[in-house]
Amino acid sequence: MLFGIIKLFSGYPLPDAAKIVFYRPGFYGNPAKNFTHRALRGPSAWSVGERELMAAYISGMNACTFCVKAHSAVSTKAYDNATIVDQVLADLNTAAIDAPLKATLTMLGKLTRENSINAADVRAVLDAGVSSQQIEDALAICFAFNVTNRLADAFGFFVPSDKAFEAGASYLLKRGYA
Template sequence: MRLPDIERGENLRSRALIRIISAVSGIRLPDAARVAFYDKGFVGPTFGAWTQALMRGPSEWSVGERELMAAMVAHWNSCTFCVGAHSAIAVRGLDRDTVNACLADYRTAPISEPLRASLSFLETMTREPETLSAAHAQAALKAGASQAQLADAAAVAAIFNITTHYADTLDFAIPTDDEFDKAAGMMLKRGYR
C-alpha cells in the first residue's frame, strides 16, 4: 500500500528535505530514506543506528560482504527494491560477477567457505526459521566462520528480514540501475543514519 505521505513527505520540513536531497543527489530520494522522514517512531533514529552499527560498524565481515548478505536476504524474500539497493552497494566492495553469481546460486559462487556456510545459515533463518537449529550454526562454524561472524551475519539477516517486509508492504518504488548505483555511492558515504 503506497502511502502519499511517504512519497511527498509528512510535513513541510520533510517535504523540503526530500526535495533538497533529491536535487543535490540528482536522483529521486529512494523510499527507504523517505520512510525515515515519514515516521521517526517507525523507522527513525533507533532503527537507523542499529542498521548503521550492523552494516558499517566493526565486523570480521567487510562492508561488501554484509551488503551481499542483505541482498541475499532480499532475494530470498523476493524484495526487488532491496535486492537492487544492496547488490548495488555490494558490488562496490566485491565485484559484480561475484554478487551476480551469489544471487544466481551462492553454493557455486566464487566466495569463501565461511561466507558460503554463513549464507546457508541465513537462508534457513530467512526461508525456514522454524527449522533453524544449533546444527546449522555448527555447520557454519565447522566451515570456518567465527562465532563473531555468525552473530553478525544473523543480525544482518534479522534487520533485513524486517526491512524487506516493510519495503514490500509500503510498495517501494523501484529505481533504475543508474539510480541504484548513485544511491549506493550515497549510502557508502553517508551510511544508514
Template structure:
C-alpha cells in the first residue's frame, strides 16, 4: 500500500530538507528517508538501526551493510537489497564481492566467519528460529559472541525495515539515487 502522505505530509522544515537533498544530490529523496522523517515516534527504529549499523563492533561497516543487504535479499525486499548492497559496494570498493555474496553464499569470496554468520541470519530470517547448535557452528568459525550479537542486531533492524518497505510499497530508486543514498549513509549513518 503506497501512502500518499509520505509524498506530501511532511512539515515545512522537512520539505525544505528534501528540496536541499534533491538540489545537492540531483536525485529524488528515497522512500526510506521519507518514512523515517514523517513520524519519528512511529519509526523509532532509527536509533536501533544506527546502533546496529554504526555502533562499536568488530564487524566493519561494509560487513554490516552486507548483512543488511543479505537479510533483505532473503526477505525478497528489492528496495533494501539495492540500498544496502550499494552501501556495501562503496565501503568495500568491490562490486563483485557483494554481488557474489548475494547470489551464492557458499561460493562467495568472503571469510568463513562472515559466511557462517550470514547463514545464521538467513536461517533466522526464514525460519524465525535458531538453536544453540546454530550458534556453536558460527563460533567454531572464529566469530566471537559479541560479533554474533552485533549481527543479530543487524538482522532485527532489517527484518523490521524490510517489512515496512514492503508494507508501504517503497519504490526502487535508480542506481544513481541508491549510490547517492549510500554515500550519505557512509558519511552520516542512520540518524
C-alpha cells in the first residue's frame, strides 16, 4: 500500500533500491540505509556532488546501470553541471577535475577492479592533497556501492526513465538516504 501511495504522489513507482531496504529492515534495510546516508550525506570535506560522483564512478566500474544513472543524476544536480559527471564517467584521465578528486577516484577504481589497494596507492592520494579522513570517507562510499551494485544486478533492478532519475535526484538531494 505504501508503494502505491508513493507512486500516486510522485508519479513514479518506488525504485527497487528503495524497496530493498524494506526487506528485512532490521537485518539489511536499516543498517544499509543508515550507512549509505552517513557516507553520502554525513560530515565530510568532500562535497555532496563529489561523493555522489564517487558513487556513480564506482557503479560505472561495476557496470551497474541503475546505480550509474541514479548517482550521475544526483551528482549532476549537486554540481549543477553534467559535463563534469560525463567526463569522469567517459575517461577519468582526461576529466577536468582537480587532482585530489582524480587521485581518489583512481584509488577507488583500483579497489573496485582489483579488490585491493596498497600503501603506495594511499600515499599517491595523500600526496595529491587528500586528508586521511577524506580517504576514509571515500572508502566508505566504495564499500557501500560495491555492495549496492551487486544487489542491484543480482535482483535485476528496473532502470526507469531519465526523467524518473531526475525526480529521484531532487528527492535525494533534499532528503538524503535515511
